[in-house]
Amino acid sequence: MRLFIALSLPPETRAALARLQDRMPVGRPVPEENLHLTLAFLGDQPEDTAQALHEGLETLRAPQVPLHLSGAALLGGRDAQAVGLEADGDAPLMELYDRVRGRLRGAGLTLERRRFRPHVTLARLKGGMNASGDLAALASAHVPPAHCTEFGLYQSHLHRDGAVHETLATYRLG
Template identity: 45%
Template sequence: MRSFVAIPLPEDTRDALEAAQFRLTLGRMVARENLHLTLAFLDDQPEDTLEHLHAELEPLRVPEFIITLSGLGCFGGDKPRLVFANVVQNPALESLHRKVLGAARQAGITVARRRFHPHVTLARIRPGTGGAGRIADAIATLNDLRFPDTPVKSMSLFSSDLHPDGPIYHELARYDLA
């Protein structure tokens, strides 16, 4: 089962992100209900492994904290593949990320080693639909957008079913922070 652990976002943050998407006007927008901050992408995992991960995540406790979204960016350099809202790094977010990775390792899941760049994906760019300059211009016009500070009170384990119209996410479990 394709899965990931993420922070679900409250309605006011989704409202602000949706407003940014509306003004972005390029790429395929991520559905409002799919907006989230990924802590760990787990790829395809057997159900029993996810049950083991659930047992590892359930007792995890970290204090609630606030994240700040600031500005937009894109991944992919000269061949942009997605536009995102940047999440300002903070120690509490870093700690939660490390604890989730540790729980995944305890459950026998190997998570790809990548530098953690917290973000919320807003749009996916299909190859050949816009150059880096066009996307940079679109992002620059949105520098005035402000996002509300976002309280982080829980994280969730999601499954992801890929479909031609975009992925469908299912929340498998929710874990309240301390």
């Protein structure tokens, strides 16, 4: 099972992001129903690990997360693979991130040592694609602030046309 944990975006935020995607000249847009903010990507895991994660996450308590998206970003290092909007790493978001990581360690998972760069991916890029048009389209992007009230455990199914995300469980915030 290819798993990840993500902050769910309110429907009005996903709709606003989809309108931004319509202005982007290149890249393959992430489907509106797949828009999220990843807290932890876990890769391929056995089913019993998913169950252990669920048991740990269902007891996690954290406040709702105010979300402010701004600032176009190229993601994926030097060979940018995606375009998105960065999220402010305010205290509630960082608190949720830290608590999720604690639960992952508690389930026996070894986590990558990588800086948390909160963002929402809007489009995937093919190798060597020039994303300057996407960045220009997002330069003046405005997405109204949102309050995220849940996060979830997801399974990602890879297909030729992109990933399909299946919600395995959701967890309330607040």
